[in-house]
Amino acid sequence: MILDAKVPAGDLADKWKNHKFNVKLVNPANKRKYEVIVVGTGLAGASAAASLAELGYNVKAFCFQDSPRRAHSIAAQGGINAAKNYQNDGDSVFRLFYDTIKGGDYRSREANVYRLAEVSVNIIDQCVAQGVPFAREYGGLLANRSFGGAQVSRTFYARGQTGQQLLLGAYSALSRQINTGKVEMHSRKEMLDLVVVDGQARGIIVRDLVTGEISSHSAHAVILATGGYGNVFYLSTNAMGSNVTAAWRAHKKGAFFANPCYTQIHPTCIPVSGTHQSKLTLMSESLRNDGRVWVPKKEGDTRKPKDIPENERDYYLERKYPSFGNLVPRDVASRNAKYACDEGRGVGSTKLAVYLDFADAIKRDGKDTIAAKYGNLFDMYQQITGENPYETPMRIFPAVHYTMGGLWVDYNLMTSVPGLYALGEANFSDHGANRLGASALMQGLADGYFVVPYTIGDYLARMPYDKIGTDHPAFKEAEHQVKEKISQLLSINGSKTVDQFHRELGLIMWDNCGMSRNAEGLKEAKTKIKSLRDDFWQNVKVLGEAGQMNQSIEKAGRVADFLELGELMIDDALDRNESCGGHFREEYQTEEGEAKRNDEQYSYVAAWEYKGKDQAESLHKEQLEFQNVKLTQRSYK
Amino acid sequence: MEEKRNYTLKIWRQKDANDKGGFVTYPLNDISTDMSFLEMIDVLNEKLIADGQEPVHFDHDCREGICGMCSMVINGKPHGPKDAITTCQLHMRSFDHGVTITVEPWRAKAFPVIRDLVVDRTSFDRIIQAGGYVSVNTGGVPDANEIPIPKKIADDAFDAATCIGCGACVAACKNASAMLFVSAKISQLAMLPQGKVERASRAEDMIAQMDEEGFGACTNTGACSAVCPKEISLEHIARMNREYFTAKFTAKKS
Numbered sequence: 001m002i003l004d005a006k007v008p009a010g011d012l013a014d015k016w017k018n019h020k021f022n023v024k025l026v027n028p029a030n031k032r033k034y035e036v037i038v039v040g041t042g043l044a045g046a047s048a049a050a051s052l053a054e055l056g057y058n059v060k061a062f063c064f065q066d067s068p069r070r071a072h073s074i075a076a077q078g079g080i081n082a083a084k085n086y087q088n089d090g091d092s093v094f095r096l097f098y099d100t101i102k103g104g105d106y107r108s109r110e111a112n113v114y115r116l117a118e119v120s121v122n123i124i125d126q127c128v129a130q131g132v133p134f135a136r137e138y139g140g141l142l143a144n145r146s147f148g149g150a151q152v153s154r155t156f157y158a159r160g161q162t163g164q165q166l167l168l169g170a171y172s173a174l175s176r177q178i179n180t181g182k183v184e185m186h187s188r189k190e191m192l193d194l195v196v197v198d199g200q201a202r203g204i205i206v207r208d209l210v211t212g213e214i215s216s217h218s219a220h221a222v223i224l225a226t227g228g229y230g231n232v233f234y235l236s237t238n239a240m241g242s243n244v245t246a247a248w249r250a251h252k253k254g255a256f257f258a259n260p261c262y263t264q265i266h267p268t269c270i271p272v273s274g275t276h277q278s279k280l281t282l283m284s285e286s287l288r289n290d291g292r293v294w295v296p297k298k299e300g301d302t303r304k305p306k307d308i309p310e311n312e313r314d315y316y317l318e319r320k321y322p323s324f325g326n327l328v329p330r331d332v333a334s335r336n337a338k339y340a341c342d343e344g345r346g347v348g349s350t351k352l353a354v355y356l357d358f359a360d361a362i363k364r365d366g367k368d369t370i371a372a373k374y375g376n377l378f379d380m381y382q383q384i385t386g387e388n389p390y391e392t393p394m395r396i397f398p399a400v401h402y403t404m405g406g407l408w409v410d411y412n413l414m415t416s417v418p419g420l421y422a423l424g425e426a427n428f429s430d431h432g433a434n435r436l437g438a439s440a441l442m443q444g445l446a447d448g449y450f451v452v453p454y455t456i457g458d459y460l461a462r463m464p465y466d467k468i469g470t471d472h473p474a475f476k477e478a479e480h481q482v483k484e485k486i487s488q489l490l491s492i493n494g495s496k497t498v499d500q501f502h503r504e505l506g507l508i509m510w511d512n513c514g515m516s517r518n519a520e521g522l523k524e525a526k527t528k529i530k531s532l533r534d535d536f537w538q539n540v541k542v543l544g545e546a547g548q549m550n551q552s553i554e555k556a557g558r559v560a561d562f563l564e565l566g567e568l569m570i571d572d573a574l575d576r577n578e579s580c581g582g583h584f585r586e587e588y589q590t591e592e593g594e595a596k597r598n599d600e601q602y603s604y605v606a607a608w609e610y611k612g613k614d615q616a617e618s619l620h621k622e623q624l625e626f627q628n629v630k631l632t633q634r635s636y637k
Numbered sequence: 638m639e640e641k642r643n644y645t646l647k648i649w650r651q652k653d654a655n656d657k658g659g660f661v662t663y664p665l666n667d668i669s670t671d672m673s674f675l676e677m678i679d680v681l682n683e684k685l686i687a688d689g690q691e692p693v694h695f696d697h698d699c700r701e702g703i704c705g706m707c708s709m710v711i712n713g714k715p716h717g718p719k720d721a722i723t724t725c726q727l728h729m730r731s732f733d734h735g736v737t738i739t740v741e742p743w744r745a746k747a748f749p750v751i752r753d754l755v756v757d758r759t760s761f762d763r764i765i766q767a768g769g770y771v772s773v774n775t776g777g778v779p780d781a782n783e784i785p786i787p788k789k790i791a792d793d794a795f796d797a798a799t800c801i802g803c804g805a806c807v808a809a810c811k812n813a814s815a816m817l818f819v820s821a822k823i824s825q826l827a828m829l830p831q832g833k834v835e836r837a838s839r840a841e842d843m844i845a846q847m848d849e850e851g852f853g854a855c856t857n858t859g860a861c862s863a864v865c866p867k868e869i870s871l872e873h874i875a876r877m878n879r880e881y882f883t884a885k886f887t888a889k890k891s
Contacts, residue, residue: 047775051775054774065706066696066758066759067758067761067762067802068762069705069765069802070698070704070705070706074699074704075701075703084781084782122776125778125779125780125781126773126776126778128778128781128784129771129773129779129784129831130770130771130831131770131771131825131826131831133794133795133798133829134791135791136786136788136791137788138788139785140787140788142781142782158798161799163703164703164801165798168798171765172770172771173770175762175765176770176772178762179766179767185762210751210757239698239700240698240699240700241698273639273669273671274639274671274672276669276676276677276679276680278675278676278679278700279700281700281701349639380701383722383728384673384726384728386670386671386728386730449775449776450776453775497683497686497687499679499683500683541686543686543690543692544691548652548653548752549653549694549751549752551692552691552692
């Protein structure tokens, strides 16, 4: 099978405009004859559900949380990029496109990224119209700041809570459509399977997390906006409930999974404090605008930071990357923190941390100015660590934050299963091998507000109005399998809890498929994951009943899927014999220790096809063609 | 520095909405002061499962104080003893060695218990659905900088918009009133030019829904604001009252 990305012909700048004209339209009176399922209510899901309902489609939206407003988009702190050029500093759609392609280490699709940059400006307009309270200047116009990896100020923000404000905007639009009856909202319901009939996505199976009831839902198309899979590492900045289950079950029903090994490790997180750790907290990377990263020059230096004189400190980012300094992209900053700790120069009790020091910024701008910029982050740090960052440097360490990989989609955001779409972090499309700061919110909302409402019409226009009934054998069979799996989990009654398995899996992944990887470690990890998975199905202990709220069943199902995904991530990392962005293979680095790409052999999207239980997945390659940018070695020196 | 401490936990256990429920006491030892409160509950749950008992069910997700999902009344106070944080941001260093800690769900008619510490807060969603938005469709909106907004007003609107919808305000109120939650949204949108167009119908519709859900009346004791993890101010209740009366006396519902 040849993967067809369906990228429209023509000049880069005209592709989206032409495509919007060329796609089939569904006439307004006929839109009400179609039903679309949207799974997930984060930025991508809520914006898509609302926009499709406004157009006249009937939408059924699902989320596993108690309310659509809880989706993990809410936790994004820093901001959202848009090529508005309000600051008159030379920004443009092309520059945002270029930065995103380059930041992604030339492993994303040009046409998708250009479209993202193009619609970025509409997103800001839309959010402001909804009443999203972005930061403003005294003249009443919108404020901007620069953000990790960009040399222009194009980031719009709402204090350190940009994700919250954008999500509440999308949630309000969704709520309005629920009120009109165009969206039927199902919260506390988790998708457990995709139903495919005659090769087309026709519905989903969900479990009601309150009653345990399994039910079928039929539609003309299904949209997955179910987020990323960072929790395969157990510890990550993701919410506790974030999971891969919907995407993974869709993968097993035919949707290709692309670039699973591309994981973003965020450099500024609060370090792990002990084995009880359940999640990691991100500190916005905007902190790197004023904070200076350093470690002691000497190995094993146990002095307090204030006792280490200036000339015995190594401000390693400023030393190695004089032009970007502390603002190098996330992958570079993370990897260098790891190197410092590997050299024995880590700080704090675990020695797995580096300092982020605000002393100079406080001396320069005053404590009040720093407090106005970062007060909430400083408070949060103090709350978690018990230390006061105004007086002593913060300790930070990288943590898993975002997954660039996801379900393979074409230019229309349709997966390899006709009628199944993937939006936001759940797809692989726009960030290549590394995502730049303030781009996740942009992509989620671009996909939901401005892309899928156009592209899905092209598919629906070719569909008959009749829905397939949920009494169809395909639904019954899928329901049956979901129920079987749950009874199986409950019947094992072994000796290890779900969390124990999850923690073990996370460690294997972090040690071997985290910030840096090598073939030997990856092969070893593959064996370990296989045996851990076998152990899980013989030895897991899940208590309680299926027909009630049972959080152990929820977790067990998710961890079972992570145990399968982990292996695919390893396979993908092994296949990619190069380093690019967040995928750093130790065997492939420049003399200076930077990621060394192999454009000749690896300029492709790796799309994996599920072949059945315990079968090796088969790899399909989508060649990436670059006609508008010149591939260069990424340099932030 | 990290210490290990011992506690006695009294936790509300309730099998489902129909069960009467009651407190169960659990001793728990060797808890690190660096643990978050929810990590302490995780440790308890791991022990319970190992002993063949079902874990304590509780709502939680982001564990960084922004999703609004965690919801425990700890020693009689929603989100526990410290100000301006959620349950998930509370750490065990805030509890002395050897103390007894009582943990209950939010209690309100409009928030029925689902299981143990998990309650149903969809009533909040229905209030927002009644009018907590600006009625604009996707596309066709003006350029963002065509709507200048004085910084002071934008900042005040932001303060209201930080509400995370956790429901602590309701749990703290002796009348289980939702006025602080509802006023935060009404106030945010009433202050902004984008929201002014529908201010009258919004206030009427959201308040009507609030009453229908069974939330109580406001008697201005301020317990809501005192426990609010985002420190939403009582001013918003005052502004909501003004919006509501203005709507009732002057505006004609369109």
